[in-house]
Amino acid sequence: MADHLIIERLEFQGHCGVTAAERQAPQPIAIDLELEYPPDAFTLAAASSDIANAVDYAAVSARVLEVGRKQPYILLETLGEAMMAMLFREFPVSRAILWIRKIVPPVDGVQGSVGVKLERARPAMALDPAPAQFLKDSLPRLARGHALDIACGRGRNTLYLASQGFSVEAVDRDEPALADLKAAAAQQGLTSVTIRVMELEDAARPPEIQEARYDVILGFFYLHRPLFPALLRALKPGGVLIYETFLIDNHLRYQHPRRREFCLEHNELLELTRGLRVLHYDEGERRDGRGDAPAFTARLLASSGA
Numbered sequence: 001m002a003d004h005l006i007i008e009r010l011e012f013q014g015h016c017g018v019t020a021a022e023r024q025a026p027q028p029i030a031i032d033l034e035l036e037y038p039p040d041a042f043t044l045a046a047a048s049s050d051i052a053n054a055v056d057y058a059a060v061s062a063r064v065l066e067v068g069r070k071q072p073y074i075l076l077e078t079l080g081e082a083m084m085a086m087l088f089r090e091f092p093v094s095r096a097i098l099w100i101r102k103i104v105p106p107v108d109g110v111q112g113s114v115g116v117k118l119e120r121a122r123p124a125m126a127l128d129p130a131p132a133q134f135l136k137d138s139l140p141r142l143a144r145g146h147a148l149d150i151a152c153g154r155g156r157n158t159l160y161l162a163s164q165g166f167s168v169e170a171v172d173r174d175e176p177a178l179a180d181l182k183a184a185a186a187q188q189g190l191t192s193v194t195i196r197v198m199e200l201e202d203a204a205r206p207p208e209i210q211e212a213r214y215d216v217i218l219g220f221f222y223l224h225r226p227l228f229p230a231l232l233r234a235l236k237p238g239g240v241l242i243y244e245t246f247l248i249d250n251h252l253r254y255q256h257p258r259r260r261e262f263c264l265e266h267n268e269l270l271e272l273t274r275g276l277r278v279l280h281y282d283e284g285e286r287r288d289g290r291g292d293a294p295a296f297t298a299r300l301l302a303s304s305g306a
Contacts, residue, residue, distance in 0.1 A: 002036045002037065002094075002095075003036070003037040003041075003042035003043075004034050004035060004036050004037065005033075005034075005035045005037070005055045005057055005060070005093075006032075006033070006034050006035075007031075007032065007033040007035075007057055007060065007061060008032050009030050009031075009032060010030065010031045010032070010033070010061055010064060010065065011028060011029065011030045011031075011103070012028075012029055012065050012068050012069055013026035013027065013028060013029070013069070014026065014027060014028075014029040014068050014069065014073070014079070015027075015071075015072035015073070016029065016072065016073045016074070016075070016076055016079060016102070017072075017074070017106075018074055018075070022106060023072040023073075023074070027102060027103075027104060027106075028102070028103040028104055029068060029100065029101070029102055029103065030100075030101055030103050030113065030115075031064060031068070031083075031098060031099065031100050031101075032098070032099040033060065033064070033096065033097070033098055034096070034097040035055055035060070035087065035091070035093040035095075035096050035097075036093060036094050036095035036096070037055060037092075037093065037094070038092060038093070038094045038186050038187035038188070038189070041055075041092060041186050041187075041189070055091055055092060055093060056091075059091075060087070060091060063086055063087075063090060064083055064086075064087075067079075067082055067083050067086050068083070076100050076101075076102070076115055076116045077116055077118075079100060080098050080100050080116055080118045081118070083098060083100075084096060084098065084118060084120045088120075088122050088183065089176055089179055089180060089183075090176070090179040090183075091179075091183060092182060092183040092185075092186030092187060093122070093183070094121065094122050094187055095119070095120070095121045095122065096118075096119070096120055097117065097118070097119045098117065098118045098119075099115060099116075099117045100115050100116055100117075100118075101113035101114060101115025101116075102114050102115060122183070122187065129154070129156045130156065131156050131157050131159070131160035132156070132157055132220050132244060134220075134242070134244050134299050135157055135160065135161075135218065135220070135242060136160070138242050138280070138301050139164060141240065141279060141301065142166075142215075142216050142240055142242070143215050143216070143238070143240070144164075144165045144166055144215075145166065145167070145214075145215030145216065145236075146166070146167050146168075146169070146213065146214050146215050146216075147161050147166045147167065147168045147169070147214060147215065147216040147217070147218065148168075148169050148171070148209070148213075148214045148216070148217045148218070148234065149161070149168055149169070149170045149171070149218050149219075150171055150172075150200065150217065150218070150219045150222065150227070150231070151171070151172055151200060151219060151220075151222035152170040152171060152172050152177075152178075152181065153172060153174065153177050153181075154177045154180045154181055154184070155170050155177075155178075155180070155181030155184065155185070155193075157218055157220060158170040158181060158185075158193060159181070159184055159185060159188065159190060159193075161216070161218075162185065162190040162192050162193050163188070163190060165192075166192065166216065167192040167194075168192060168193050168194070169194045169196065169214075170193060170194065170195050170196070171195075171196045171197075171198040171200070171207075172197070172198065173197065173198060173199045173200065175197055178195050178197060181193070181195060182195050200224055200227055201224050201226075201227075203226070206230070207227070207230065209230045209231070209233075209234045210234060211233045211234055212233070212234070212235070212236050212237070213234055213236065214234050214235055214236060214239055215236055215238075215239050215240070216239065216240050216241075216242065217231050217234060217235060217239070217240075217241050217242070218241075218242045218243070219231070219241075219242075219243045219244075219245070220243070220244050220245065221244070221245050221246065222245060223245050223246075223262055223263070223264065225272060228272045228273065232273065232275060232276065232304070235276075235303075235304040236304070237304055237305060238303060238304060238305075239303065239304050240279070240301065240302070240303045240304075241273060241276060241300065241301070241302050241303075241304075242300070242301050243269060243273075243298075243299070243300045244297050244298065244299045244300070245263075245264060245269075245297060245298065246262065246263045246264065246295060246296065246297055247263055247264050247265075247266070247283055247296040247297055247298050248260065248263045248264065248265055248266070248296075249285070249296035250263060250295050250296040250297070251263045253296065254295075256295075264298050266283060266298075267283075268298075269281070269298045269300050270300070273300060273302055275304075275305075276302035276303060276304055277302060277303050277304075277305070278300070278301075278302045279301040279302055279303060280299070280300070280301040281298075281299065281300050281301075281302075282298070282299050283296070283297070283298045283299075284296065284297070
């Protein structure tokens, strides 16, 4: 039986109506929410007594109110879908039921409220893209331990490593993407994922990456050359760096990425990681990058000194 968080009669003054005149004046709107925890997430929250493992009802309430007050809406249906999208994007819930209603509707003869009830489940594929093929192929050469996924995005590779027994620290500056990752990890029962919002490219405030901490560091389809010295220092003795991103050929052939500096020159990845022991390196066109379109990439698997 599923576990639920219930919030009753959350009220705010909103602007919602079919006519411009109706939207002009604020009117009281009430919302009831029923949010379903992912499997085992409720048990984890109860056992840990840690709000980070729970669906924070105060945070949910604050964000629902923010969405409701942010702009006028013609239909309650539109408002409801906006709230649903926010809930699945920012909170680890697998299903949600919302009852949104006008408490004092401008309808003759109605003594109670008028509203809509929505029920939605988290899209199964939205947060579960396949991990990088190079990562899957390299898995037998990676020692189980503490991994760092830089510029992780929505965390396809983070989720994969966590499912394979790694403790993974996922960093990115994209807070909505990290919220998606947090929700996906909770939904899949992956408790070994740690998420950090981090700006990786601010020269005035370099990212804080602890030295000699990680057994595995991975970077896929991200390139900021000044970051490499810190990544190499962050590897434990014997730790492994696995990296793949676009070659200059991809820019010249497909105009992607559009900016040339986001692509590696030939053999440049070897220069950026000089001092590591190369376990595998190749360059070429392949279809196992992101999506089905072919891409020219460089791929490196290398270890620090034992």
